[in-house]
Structure formats: C-alpha cells, structure tokens
Amino acid sequence: MPDYDFNSPRLFVDASLEEERRVSLEPSQANYLLNVMRLDAGAPVLAFNGRDGEWRCRIDRTGKKKADLVAEARLREQTPAPTLAYLFAPLKHARLDYMVQKAVEMGAGILQPVMTQHVQASRVNVERMRANAIEAAEQCGILSIPDCREPLKFEAALQAYLARGPMIFCDEREDAESPIETLAKLSEGPLSLLIGPEGGFSTEERARLQGETNVTAISLGPRILRADTAAVAALAVVQAAIGDWRGASS
Template sequence: MAAYDFTAPRLHVAADLGPGAVLPLDRAQANYLLNVLRRGPADPVLLFNGRDGEWRAEIAPTGRKSADLVVRERTREQPPRAGLQYLFAPLKTARLDYMAQKAVEMGAGTLRPVITRYTQGERLNLDRLRANAVEAAEQCGVLSLPDVPDPVKLPAALADLNPLCLLVFCDEDAAVSDPVEALRRGVADPAEPPPLAVLVGPEGGFASEERALILARPNTVALSLGPRILRADTAAVAVLALVQAVLGDAR
C-alpha cells in the first residue's frame, strides 16, 4: 500500500484542525470539490493549515452548491519547516509562478526575494507568490508552508544569513568542473551539513561588485550549472535538485 493517499484531494485551510471540527467551504472550494472533482457525501478530503499536521475530513453537503468538511482523524504529524532557503532575484510573472512552485516542491522552506542591480521584476506581488507556494504544497503533500519574507537588497540578504549557513551561489563564471565535489568540499562533514541557502540571480546576471560581495562571504560555494545557459527558473530546479541530492533531504 502506498504511504501517501494520492486519490483524495488536498486543501489548505486557515482554521485550526482537530477531530470533529466542522469547516464550511467557501464558494471556490465548494465548486472545486463538488463540480470540478465531482465529489459527494462522505468522500475524503485531506486538510492542512501549516500548524496541525494533515487531517482526513469528509464532505457533508449543506445545499446544491455548498458543503461543510467534517474533520475525522490526523493522517500525518506536523513536521518543522524545511531549513533550506532559496534566495532569488524576482522574475517576470509567469516564470516567477513556476519558480515558486518548483522551489516548494524541491523542499525550500524559505522563498526570499532579493533585489539586485539587474532585477527585472522589482514590483513583486507577494500575495501571488504566497498563493503559488500554497498551491504547490497542496498538490505535493507539503505540510509546512514556506516563509515568504518581503524583498530586500542583496547586501541585506547576505547579512541576514546565519554565519554558519553554507551559501550555494549559482555563478556562471565559476571554475567548477564537478559541482558535486565542490559541494562536498564546502562542508566539514557532508553527512551532517550546516544550514543551507541557495542564491540564483536575475537573467542579466550579477554586477561585478555584487559578485565580489557574494564571494567575499565566508561559507560560500560558487557553482556553475554546466556549459548551457539556463533561464533563472530552470536554474532553480537544477541547483535545488543538486543541493538536495548531495547535502539535503534527498540523500
């Protein structure tokens, strides 16, 4: 039997969750469950709020187009938020949506927008960014929603990192032929890595003074992602897969 129920729809809710709780569905949620998915009375729905773990609930119709969810039992305990931070220069809307979703899927616990000289999308819609993070969590079984702080400029983002944190800097000019080995060399014990952060810049790259500032930070590893030029949203998937496989929770 599969360890996870992939058949039941999954919803993020704001309310506290516990046995016997009755949660009215809003219009959009009711339409999604009753009309789009064609679910009916007593059909299971998985609920999470980022605090109380995951719970199985059942649909209790209250009208032709409305229903409540009756919470039954907890299916998974609440884990702590993932420690991996993803620092990124905001992108244009469609690619930013994709990047946010994939970063959450790949295990980022923080999505931190960083303003650089060549950032293209400084007018960032944080509500949309957070909504994309929630959607990815709903679809992929994530229980701890990522933190999405306000944008900061690059020097402030670097200063805010724990000095013990290993910063993985995606640098197209890095002279690294083996990124796996570079990551392993960046920590004293690959079996017990320190807190991790990943930094991906804008599609125009980093200015020379920004690159110098990043490389001057202790506990920083500069990585090239290979001979091909990747879009920033593609680079997010590539570097997070690499970091998780070598030092993260995919080992």
C-alpha cells in the same frame, strides 16, 4: 511516500484540525470540490494546515454552494518545516509562478526575493507568490507552506541570511570542480541558495559574494540556463548533495 492517497483532493486550511473538528471552506474551495470535482456529501478530502499534520476529512454540504470539512482521522504527523532558504532575483509573471511552484516541490522552506542590479521585475506580489506555494504544496503532499517573504535588496539579503548558515550561489562563470564535491565540503546547518537574474550578477555583486568566507560558488555545468530552469537544477543538486535526499529510501 508509500501507500499515499493520490486520488483524494487535498486542501490547505487555516483552521485547526482534530478529530470531528468542523472546518468551514472558503467559497473558492467549496466551488472546487462541489462543482469542479463534482463531489458530494461524505466524499473524502485530505486537509493540512502546516501545524497538525494531514487529516482525512469528509465533505458536509451546508448549502447549495457551501460546504464544511469534518476531520475524521490523522493520516500523517506534522513534520518540521524545511530550513532551506531559496533566494532569487524575481522574474516576471508566469515564469515567477513556475519558479515558486518548483522551489516548493524541491523542498524550499523560505522563499526570499532579492533585488539585484540586473533584476527583471521591480515588484513582487507576495500574496500571489504564497498562493502558488499553497497550490504546489497541495498537489505534492507537502505538509508545510514555505515562508513567503517581502523582497530585500541584495546587501540586506546577504546580511540577513549569512548570519544563519552557509550560502550557496550559482555562478555561470564558475569553472570549479563538480558541484557535488564542492557542496560536500560545507558544514551542516541551515542553508541558503541564491540564484541571480537572467543577466547574471553584476561585477560588484559577484565580488561581494566571493569575498565572504561563508559563501560557496557552484557551477551548473556548461550550458547557460534560464533562471527558472537554474532554480530546479540548483535545488536538485543541493538536495542530492547535502539536503534531504541523502539517505532517502529508494
């Protein structure tokens, strides 16, 4: 991302963005810019909404604790949202927050919790998941907010995502060839990556996955990884082998 502005604050907004368009900030956003960052009227801010690209804006104070953004110029055109779906057995609290943020940074376009037999957390706060996704997108120059979906049971998730393209799952018992070589054999199209809970997939779940021709098992090496670490490792392998890292300029 050459010549990118890493110094100006960056915010996600719901409103449309176009030249001289005024966008009212939420109280938390105004507080962040005015009191945390201590910015004043006219200071530059980057804004995006997932539809209109990224815009350079200026702050216009409208009150002691209120402010608007005024869009001045589009810096980047909107790019298509990533098609990579990240399916995961939910973790608890802070570790789930971390995993969501890293999945967004690593290019996931869909975040889908999957309730497996050995899942650690029985509930998922989707609004909190989306808030973490927005924070990661704001900090990392990402133009689209991933689709944060309601949890699905294991079987329902398979039926929903096997229909869209190849599915990859990380199996700690898999002793196959290099994951790079394995992934290189997959057909093109929207991908789904499935990572299980800390206790691994059950015998029944593993057999169900291995019985599908559109499912590929990969190993992440000789070490046992925590689920949040496995997420980063697996997404890096997928992006390097068959994802959007291929052909990227150095």
